[in-house]
Amino acid sequence: xxxxxxxxxxxxxxxxxxxxxxxxxxxxxxxxxxxxxxxxxxxxxxxxxxxxxxxxxxxxxxxxxxxxxxxxxxxxxxxxxxxxxxxxxxxxxxxxxxxxxxxxxxxxxxxxxxxxxxxxxxxxxxxxxxxxxxxxxxxxxxxxxxxxxxxxxxxxxxxxxxxxxxxxxxxxxxxxxxx
Amino acid sequence: xxxxxxxxxxxxxxxxxxxxxxxxxxxxxxxxxxxxxxxxxxxxxxxxxxxxxxxxxxxxxxxxxxxxxxxxxxxxxxxxxxxxxxxxxxxxxxxxxxxxxxxxxxxxxxxxxxxxxxxxxxxxxxxxxxxxxxxxxxxxxxxxxxxxxxxxxxxxxxxxxxxxxxxxxxxxxxxxxxxxxxxxxxxxxxxxxxxxxxxxxxxxxxxxxxxxxxxxxxxxxxxxxxxxxxxxxxxxxxxxxxxxxxxxxxxxxxxxxxxxxxxxxxxxxxxxxxxxxxxxxxxxxxxxxxxxxxxxxxxxxxxxxxxxxxxxxxxxxxxxxxxxxxxxxxxxxxxxxxxxxxxxxxxxxxxxxxxxxxxxxxxxxxxxxxxxxxxxxxxxxxxxxxxxxxxxxxxxxxxxxxxxxxxxxxxxxxxxxxxxxxxxxxxxxxxxxx
Numbered sequence: 001x002x003x004x005x006x007x008x009x010x011x012x013x014x015x016x017x018x019x020x021x022x023x024x025x026x027x028x029x030x031x032x033x034x035x036x037x038x039x040x041x042x043x044x045x046x047x048x049x050x051x052x053x054x055x056x057x058x059x060x061x062x063x064x065x066x067x068x069x070x071x072x073x074x075x076x077x078x079x080x081x082x083x084x085x086x087x088x089x090x091x092x093x094x095x096x097x098x099x100x101x102x103x104x105x106x107x108x109x110x111x112x113x114x115x116x117x118x119x120x121x122x123x124x125x126x127x128x129x130x131x132x133x134x135x136x137x138x139x140x141x142x143x144x145x146x147x148x149x150x151x152x153x154x155x156x157x158x159x160x161x162x163x164x165x166x167x168x169x170x171x172x173x174x175x176x177x178x179x
Numbered sequence: 180x181x182x183x184x185x186x187x188x189x190x191x192x193x194x195x196x197x198x199x200x201x202x203x204x205x206x207x208x209x210x211x212x213x214x215x216x217x218x219x220x221x222x223x224x225x226x227x228x229x230x231x232x233x234x235x236x237x238x239x240x241x242x243x244x245x246x247x248x249x250x251x252x253x254x255x256x257x258x259x260x261x262x263x264x265x266x267x268x269x270x271x272x273x274x275x276x277x278x279x280x281x282x283x284x285x286x287x288x289x290x291x292x293x294x295x296x297x298x299x300x301x302x303x304x305x306x307x308x309x310x311x312x313x314x315x316x317x318x319x320x321x322x323x324x325x326x327x328x329x330x331x332x333x334x335x336x337x338x339x340x341x342x343x344x345x346x347x348x349x350x351x352x353x354x355x356x357x358x359x360x361x362x363x364x365x366x367x368x369x370x371x372x373x374x375x376x377x378x379x380x381x382x383x384x385x386x387x388x389x390x391x392x393x394x395x396x397x398x399x400x401x402x403x404x405x406x407x408x409x410x411x412x413x414x415x416x417x418x419x420x421x422x423x424x425x426x427x428x429x430x431x432x433x434x435x436x437x438x439x440x441x442x443x444x445x446x447x448x449x450x451x452x453x454x455x456x457x458x459x460x461x462x463x464x465x466x467x468x469x470x471x472x473x474x475x476x477x478x479x480x481x482x483x484x485x486x487x488x489x490x491x492x493x494x495x496x497x498x499x500x501x502x503x504x505x506x507x508x509x510x511x512x513x514x515x516x517x518x519x520x521x522x523x524x525x526x527x528x529x530x531x532x533x534x535x536x537x538x539x540x541x542x543x544x545x546x547x548x549x550x551x552x553x554x555x556x557x558x559x560x561x562x563x564x565x566x567x568x569x570x571x572x573x574x575x576x577x578x579x580x581x582x583x584x585x586x587x588x589x590x591x592x593x594x595x596x597x598x599x600x601x602x603x604x605x606x607x608x609x610x611x612x613x
Contacts, residue, residue, distance in 0.1 A: 028380050055366045063369030067399050
């Protein structure tokens with residue numbers, strides 16, 4: 001009973017804040033709504049007895065990812081992107097969302113839990129699996145993050161900054177003297 | 180960790196959300212900026228507001244308890260709710276004590292007396308300050324983004340407060356003894372950054388915004404060495420449970436095995452809580468208080484509370500991870516714990532009286548070029564020592580060696596003569612072009 005109440009609350013929070021991310025036109029609000037969504041998902045992980053995942057969710061998504069989103073907002077020109085606008089990728093987004101929905105629905109219909117009693121995964125078992133059997137996918141995931149980081153770096157360093165850097169590297173003595 | 184224990188955390192979060200909501204509602208209702216110009220300025224006098232605030236706090240507390248009871252049910256819920264309230268009261272008292280202590284320590288450092296007027300030796304000064312803060316008018320600038328602006332102090336305080344659920348004060352003196360305690364602390368301390376961002380962005384003030392950008396950059400950079408050091412400690416112990424970490428240290432505190440980890444953790448902790456010499460994001464002379472520049476009265480007081488709670492938290496964590504917590508001869512455990520915590524806190528205040536503030540680029544350079552690589556080196560070396568069962572003194576030697584390397588790096592970066600300037604003169608011509 002208690003878990004049902006908690007789950008309904010969290011699910012409502014996830015869905016509501018998720019809608020907020022999509023519907024708001026203000027990027028800063030969207031980032032904050034995203035934070036609420038991700039933290040609420042961590043709550044659902046706790047209900048599923050995955051405490052480690054929940055804490056990692058808060059740490060990585062709630063902390064790092066949202067902060068990086070905010071950081072990206074700062075690095076791009078705020079006057080250009082202060083409000084979200086429609087872009088030509090809308091149909092593509094619909095297709096992607098439908099595909100994910102289809103896969104998840106299929107998975108739900110297929111999945112029959114084999115265990116009778118609820119128990120969480122042990123942290124040791126998780127670590128061993130992750131670093132032996134799933135080591136390569138794990139490393140590939142980190143590569144994806146690296147590529148994203150480099151992309152963000154490129155987007156942030158456009159135009160004015162690049163010119164200024166070239167000037168600095170040239171080491172031209174400042175004209176007019178300093179004070 | 181019991182299954183109910185996990186629920187307790189969720190319940191605590193929900194309860195605090197409700198509590199925060201009530202507090203927010205009060206502020207919305209309490210101040211109507213629309214007719215502020217028409218109403219006589221003395222419309223809400225101090226004692227009246229204090230009364231309203233106290234009733235609201237009481238009501239919020241009751242609703243928090245109710246929420247926890249609904250979510251959990253049973254005796255466990257009452258214990259958790261009681262623990263939360265007791266914790267809040269305890270932390271408030273600690274913050275009062277810390278403000279007094281800081282002013283006294285700073286006074287000694289600067290060869291003056293500190294507060295002396297209110298009560299004997301100025302002992303009642305923090306209480307006078309608290310009353311002043313609560314009864315002060317809470318000004319809302321007309322241009323702020325109200326929702327974000329009001330929620331920011333709460334978003335900053337809640338994670339800070341929730342961390343204390345897993346902190347053991349002595350053997351068994353803990354609300355929830357989580358197996359993943361250390362990870363829990365790190366995860367929730369990261370969330371507080373959102374509060375700083377909301378404060379800076381919501382106040383729509385350029386100093387506030389600059390300050391919050393600085394805060395984000397600083398906090399996200401110094402998180403990494405802290406996490407790596409915490410991992411090193413977890414590796415030494417083989418557990419993330421804070422009580423086990425203290426018990427594993429026994430009579431040989433980890434500061435002996437990890438001298439470099441200790442220094443890293445203290446530096447990183449100071450940067451995370453934004454205290455001198457890393458108080459860059461609320462530097463008064465540069466960004467005028469940063470994210471908090473537009474706040475006043477009770478809302479500012481919440482930020483203030485959270486900052487001091489964080490300072491205390493750094494002291495507590497250093498004591499737990501490196502100074503073997505409550506273990507000590509003769510005196511009872513709790514007493515030892517507080518002796519150690521207050522020793523660390525005194526050192527933090529002493530830093531404030533001693534060191535000048537770093538510049539933002541120096542801070543970033545220190546974080547990314549010195550602390551992070553050396554933290555990883557420390558981590559790998561410790562891993563070798565643990566895996567091959569090298570004796571403890573090898574770890575001590577490695578730590579001291581890294582400390583030397585760190586000192587050399589800092590010296591070469593910041594204080595060596597003839598280094599290249601990091602700030603460039605900008606000719607007036609270029610400025611005109613911009």
